[in-house]
Amino acid sequence: MAIATMGVTVLDCRSPRELAEFYAAVLDWRIEGEGEWVELIGPHGRQLAFQESPGHRPPQWPGTEMPQQFHLDLDVPREELDAAEAEVLRLGATVLEGDDDGRRDWRVYADPAGHPFCLCVH
Structure with missing residues (x-):
């Protein structure tokens, strides 16, 4: 229980x-x-x-001096990943780490307060 x-x-x-x-x-x-x-x-x-x-002090990506502590994974269909990235950037996110030229199924961003989140291929 x-x-x-x-x-x-x-x-x-x-x-x-x-x-x-x-x-x-x-x-x-x-x-x-x-x-x-x-x-x-x-x-x-x-x-x-x-x-x-x-x-509040935002975490620093990557690194352990000010670790992320947690992050959100947000699922996006592969064919919509570039459009989703453009939209979160327009809304105020910043890129922390790309998808290694398509070799990974996620991209890492910081929200406007500095919390890391990922757009993940679903």
Whole structure:
């Protein structure tokens, strides 16, 4: 028997609303809340939340001095990977690591608050 069930995944950041807007545009999820805690509500009850942390220091990729601690893998059909990359860059992401000229099935980015995430071929 499980001790608990999985709740919401929470990302610390300086500006919860701004980061929620970035992921809402990427995932097409609904934003709820204002201020220090903002949530995204997705299909099947999925949730992603953003919590204000004024002293937040983003991780550095790659490296261990300021490790990533966690990252999100977002699935994209192979034929849409370039378009998905263009869109996340337009929304404020930055490229941390490419797909090694197509030899890997993922690309690594930082969201506007500096959290690493990957677009992965699904």
